[in-house]
Amino acid sequence: MMAEEFDAKKVAEQIYRYSGGVKNVESFENCMTRIRLEINDHDQIDEQKLKEIPGVLGVVNDEQLQVVVGPGKVNKVEAAMEAYSGEKGINNRTAAEERAKEVKAEAKKKQKQSPFKSLLKDIANIFVPMIPAFVGSGLIAGIAAIISNLITNKTLTGETWNQIALVLNVIKAGMFTYLPIYTGINAARVWKATPTLGGVIGAVILLTGMDPNAPIKNLFTGAGLTANQGGILGVIFAVWLLSVLEKKLHQWVPDSIDIIVTPMICLLVIGLAELFVIMPLAGFISDGLIGGINWILNVGGAFSGFILGALFLPMVMLGLHQILTPIHVQMISQTGNTPLLPILAMAGGGQVGAAAALWLRLRHDRKLVDMIKGSLPVGILGIGEPLIYAVTLPLGRPFITACIGGGIGGAVIGAIGKVGAIAIGPSGLPLIPLIDNHRWWAYVLGLLAAYIGGFIVTYFWGIPTDKLAVERAEAAAEKEKNVRSLTGQENDPDTPTAKLQETTLQAVATGELKPISEAQDPVFAQKSMGEGYVLLPSGNEVYAPAAGTISSVFPTKHALGFTTETGIEILLHLGIDTVDLKGVPFDVQVTEGQQVAAGDLLVKADWQAVIDAGKLTETIVALPELGEAGEFELGKTGKVTAKEQVATIKSK
Structure with a gap:
């Protein structure tokens, strides 16, 4: 089986998502093998999700969050994180200062670090960047x-x-x-x-x-x-x-x-x-x-x-x-x-x-x-x-x-x-x-x-017992898969692995809907961010395309990350090049981590302000992580009304 291609941009976005969002990351830097993040509130970290990110090789959640991605890759992820947040080291002290003062002391109490352990960590932090x-x-x-x-x-x-x-x-x-x-x-x-x-x-x-x-x-x-x-x-x-x-x-x-x-x-x-x-x-x-x-x-x-x-x-x-x-x-x-x-x-x-x-x-x-x-x-x-x-x-x-x-x-x-x-x-x-x-x-x-x-x-x-247990389970699963392949059960429609989950997508606004290949932004048109659709809105309300969780809200409010109940990642991008507008035209009604139902109001957009600024109002719904793991079918184009069913996703 071919190894999955390393996608530094996707890794960077997910590191932010499972670290509690951009606002929860006070600063970051890279050494030879890992990204080191200063976190405001450690309770917002989903360590298990961080470990499951493709390309992440390990996670250390101490006073400092360390995400290991390996030599040769860490610089790419650091650059992608910088591009994602808009600045090096981000430093969100202004927005999170009050909350940080409260949660940092609490986080340090929970970690119960000994002075010697803290000293060792400090010494390592001094020398690791010089590797x-x-x-x-x-x-x-x-x-x-x-x-x-x-x-x-x-x-x-x-x-x-x-x-x-x-x-x-x-x-x-x-x-x-x-x-x-x-x-x-x-x-x-x-x-x-x-x-x-x-x-x-x-x-x-x-x-x-x-x-x-x-x-x-x-x-x-x-x-x-x-x-x-x-x-x-x-x-x-x-x-x-x-x-x-x-x-x-x-x-x-x-x-x-x-x-x-x-x-x-x-x-x-x-x-x-x-x-x-x-x-x-x-x-x-x-x-x-x-x-x-x-x-x-x-x-x-x-x-x-x-x-x-x-x-x-x-x-x-x-x-x-x-x-x-x-x-x-x-x-x-x-x-x-x-x-x-x-x-x-x-x-x-x-x-x-x-x-x-x-x-x-x-x-x-x-x-x-x-x-x-x-x-x-x-x-x-x-x-x-x-x-x-x-x-x-x-x-x-x-x-x-x-x-x-x-x-x-x-x-x-x-x-x-x-x-x-x-x-x-x-x-x-x-x-x-x-x-x-x-x-x-x-x-x-x-x-x-x-x-x-x-x-x-x-x-x-020297093999850690927990790692060995996982290895045995993986080996057993591989053996079972090989047996299924030899006995012809792998393609049996009655086996659970052959069943696909289906997710319905709604129109996020009233307007004109087109395939994503017709987007004005070449990145989306070339499907670099996956399948999806483009909608030219005629109303100012933007709604959730499906039930799920708000995984991220970009600092400039021009885009939201969304995870459906079936685990599909969706990127909702409001307008073209609207990142330059610093969030002024967008009144976001949800917060990161919030559960929403299909059709819930996500954003109130002032599209006239977008037009006056010389930007396009095309709103894009993209599926950056679907790849070969699922199928996307656009069921309707042309004039649509908000919350109308327009597409389906079949995923494993």
Whole structure:
């Protein structure tokens, strides 16, 4: 059976519909795999309907609503949502401010989040938007490292290759050199501080402009501060303090001077605290973490390999893996390679093995399989974030078994020993050319062990029980379908699957009715929005074409979404290009979620105002989701009266 074509516009519209409508979405943004929505009233979310949207691979309804659609698709859905609502991030605070104040506090009470869980979510929100930059820069860094390695080995010669490696490293440095700035900006957004102030606080740890021969002194030890001391941990804590201070100052400082005084005080106070307190303390903590890692390495053997390989995925999830970079750099400078990187790379191998097991055991879960298909190739290439955030972590148990798989691979490399990488780059297969002393075979053995270990542990112990129950039901249904096909029952008219539901459509107004192919709007005329009809109204009242539920009311009131009692989606579009009129000619009589009977009044339209504005009054009834799942028959054209039966729909 062919996979259903992904329709970003339809997905965007349904995300709004089942999230409580456009007015219930305060803002939204996308990361690599998901749309993240800030919701005013979580009670209006229909989580089950969101999960059933074709193309949606998962839903997380926490303080923030997250809808997973997968890499390569999320940007299309984000653009479609922007087009649907009319603006990026929508920000409906003006319309929903009073209601939001009441329901947000109530929603947070219901969720009962622990402080630790909230902190983990905040940290993830800081780093997830940077995943595309990590992926792109990491791959470029890997290519540059391979070229540099081949130059060192005299396999590649000539100034041209040196220039290529240099250019790639310059591009790569655009991400990793200024990572504290990006982290500061994102952290400020998460904690509702000014993003640019967060970026400046992040830049402070770079110590730009400081003379290395006359450094700023560490107040605790008297030693000179070094750039990036305390790393990302220090930046995150400093920006959190910034958010607390900035909110207080906004309350205390008079509005007339707030724009001048507040930023200056924030940067001065937090900047000084960062230089003289946070950087030294965060550096001490980071040194402690590094010391612990070095202790594990010194223990040696399979034990060290297992511990490091198993713990690296949680570190990636928290963004803490960046603190390992100085260790890699120091080891390479001292010994020529880093034995830590090949072991940590096994974590990605465990993810790959776990994803393969999920694919095999839950192969009837089309959404999950599609997600794995999109994430697995980059996982094999050493980019593990899509598999972590879109596949294993949301399911829970597979994340743990993937960690165990990484530990198994790490144990193999640790047992073999003396496996080091000469450069820092992506893990997975791209790391093979960077393994030193011709011991690439040991790295490959470890990678295979991680694949197999992650697969076996996940296959037998990592499948969520609820998912497994659904899979068994789907498998039984498929088996029954195959039996029906073999016995000739599939086309038996007496079987329930052969029966079609019939829905009658009425004329939504008095006027002249035509097939939708004669619409003035080419999008509707080409049936891009499905079958339906066009009506040139002569009266100002617009009525419901059938019994059902108002699923959405566009902010500009020029269109309504409607779901019939038989589950048919209907789009009622009032006029052509009337979105420009900002809803002025339309007095909508219903609200989202309201049940209506066939013929109930939906809208009072001032068609003369539409005409005076130079727009067409053609009103369109379209069936955007009917497709091949049903049949549409237009029974009457020409002059019609409101509420007169004009068409029928037969659907499965």
